[in-house]
Amino acid sequence: MTTRANETVGETLNQNLVGAPIEDTERYEDDDGWATPLEDDTPTLQIDALSTWLQTVSRHGLLSREQEIELAKRIEQNDESARNELVQANLRLVVSVAMKYQGRNVPLEDLIQEGNIGLMRAAGKFDYRKGFKFSTYAIWWIRQAIMRTLDNCSRSIRLPSYVVAKMSKFDSAYARLSQTLHREPTIEELSEVLELTHKQIEDLLVLNSGTVSLELPFNDEKNATTLSDLIEDPQANPEVGSIADLVEEDLVDTLLSKLKVREREIIKMRFGLADGEEKTLREIGEKMDVTRERIRQLEIEAIARIKRLYDEAGEFRLPKDSPSCPAA
Numbered sequence: 001m002t003t004r005a006n007e008t009v010g011e012t013l014n015q016n017l018v019g020a021p022i023e024d025t026e027r028y029e030d031d032d033g034w035a036t037p038l039e040d041d042t043p044t045l046q047i048d049a050l051s052t053w054l055q056t057v058s059r060h061g062l063l064s065r066e067q068e069i070e071l072a073k074r075i076e077q078n079d080e081s082a083r084n085e086l087v088q089a090n091l092r093l094v095v096s097v098a099m100k101y102q103g104r105n106v107p108l109e110d111l112i113q114e115g116n117i118g119l120m121r122a123a124g125k126f127d128y129r130k131g132f133k134f135s136t137y138a139i140w141w142i143r144q145a146i147m148r149t150l151d152n153c154s155r156s157i158r159l160p161s162y163v164v165a166k167m168s169k170f171d172s173a174y175a176r177l178s179q180t181l182h183r184e185p186t187i188e189e190l191s192e193v194l195e196l197t198h199k200q201i202e203d204l205l206v207l208n209s210g211t212v213s214l215e216l217p218f219n220d221e222k223n224a225t226t227l228s229d230l231i232e233d234p235q236a237n238p239e240v241g242s243i244a245d246l247v248e249e250d251l252v253d254t255l256l257s258k259l260k261v262r263e264r265e266i267i268k269m270r271f272g273l274a275d276g277e278e279k280t281l282r283e284i285g286e287k288m289d290v291t292r293e294r295i296r297q298l299e300i301e302a303i304a305r306i307k308r309l310y311d312e313a314g315e316f317r318l319p320k321d322s323p324s325c326p327a328a
Contacts, residue, residue, distance in 0.1 A: 049109075050108065050109050050112075054095065057088075057091040057092050057095060058092060060088045060089050060091060060092070061089065062089060063086070063089045063090075063134075065133065068086065068128065068133065068134045069128045071083075071085055071086045072086070072126055072127075072128040072134075073128070075123065075124065075126070083120075083123050083124065086123045086126075086134065087116075087119055087120055087123050090119055090123075090134065090135060090138055091116065091119070093119070093135055093138065093139065093142065094112055094115035094116050094118075094119050094142055095112055095115075097115055097139060097142050097143060097146060098111035098112045098115050098142075098146060101146055101147075101150060104150055105153070106149060106150055106153050110149065110153075111146050111149065111150075114145045114146055114148070114149040115142045115145055115146050117145050118138075118141040118142040118143075118144060118145030118146070119138055119141065119142055121141050121145075122134070122137055122138035122140075122141035122142070123138070125141075126138070147161075148161075150164075151164050159207065163207065166204060167204055167207060167208060169194060170190070170194065170201075170204045170208070171208070173185075173190060173193050173194050174190065176193075177189060177190065177193065187201050187202065187205075213227070214226065214227050214228035214231070215227070215228065252273065255306050255309060256268070256273075258305070258306075258309060259302050259305060259306070260302075262288070262298060263298055263299075263301065263302035263305070264302075265288075266284055266288075266295060266298050266299055266302060267299070267302050267303075267306075269283075269284050269287070270284065270299055281295045281296055281299075
C-alpha cells in the first residue's frame with residue numbers, strides 16, 4: 001500500500017470513527033480520535049485488509065483497572081488466553097501510535113504489525129504491582145518497536161539509531177525556527193538551538209538530503225543517458241584493467257626473453273610467474289641441484305640485467321636490434 005493510500009485510510013478512519021476513545025494514561029495523551037465505527041458509515045471505508053482489520057480492532061472493548069490486574073495475574077500463570085485478551089483490548093493503542101509515524105516511507109500496516117509485536121512483549125512483561133495502567137507501560141514498547149522499524153526501513157541507506165535521533169531533533173528544531181522566523185534558519189541559529197557545532201549541523205544537513213538512483217534516466221528514451229554516465233570517477237585509472245594486464249604480461253615476457261634460460265626459470269619460480277606460487281631459494285636450489293647461495297647469486301644477476309633494460313621511470317631501454325641471450 002502506498003503512502004497516499006495509508007494517509008487516506010487514516011483520514012477516513014478519523015472522519016468516520018467516533019466515540020469510545022482510548023483510555024488516558026499517566027504519560028499518554030490521546031488526541032488521535034480513534035473510535036468505534038458507526039453502522040451507517042461502514043460502506044464509506046476503503047474495503048481492503050487494513051480497513052477490515054481496523055474495524056475488527058475497534059470491536060474489542062476497553063478494560064477496567066480491575067480487569068487488567070486479573071488478566072495480569074492469569075498471565076503470570078502462563079495463561080495464553082489471558083495474554084491474548086489483554087493484547088486484543090489494546091490493539092487500538094497500537095493503531096493510535098502508528099498513525100503518528102505514517103508517511104515515512106514505511107507502510108502503515110507494517111508500522112501497526114511491528115507495534116503489535118511490541119504490545120505482545122509488553123503483555124508478557126507487565127507487572128500490575130507497580131500501580132500504573134497497562135497502556136502506560138505498553139506504549140513505550142510499542143513506540144520502541146515502531147521506531148526501530150523506521151530506523152531500519154525508512155531510508156535507502158540505514159543510519160545508526162543515535163544518528164536518526166539527532167536528525168529527528170534537527171527536523172523539529174528546523175520546523176520550529178522556520179515557523180517563528182518566517183524563513184529558513186541559518187546554520188548559526190540551528191547550532192545555537194541544538195547546541196551543536198557548525199560542522200555537526202552541516203553533517204546533519206547532508207544526511208537529510210534525499211538519495212537518487214545512479215540509474216536515473218534524464219528522459220523517457222530507451223537508451224537515455226543516466227546519472228552514472230555523467231559522474232566522473234576520481235579514482236579511475238586508465239592504466240588499470242584488462243588492457244593494462246595484457247601490456248604488463250607482454251612486457252614481462254619481453255624482459256624474461258632477454259635473460260639466460262637458468263636466470264629466467266629462477267625468476268619465474270622466485271616470483272610465482274609460472275604457477276602463481278612463490279618458491280624459496282632452498283626449494284629452487286633443490287630443483288636445479290645447486291646450492292641456495294648459487295640461486296641467490298643468479299637471482300641478483302637476473303634482476304640487475306632487467307634493471308638495465310627497464311629503469312624505475314618505466315622507460316624501456318632495450319636496444320632495437322638486441323638479440324636474445326643464448327641458453328645457459
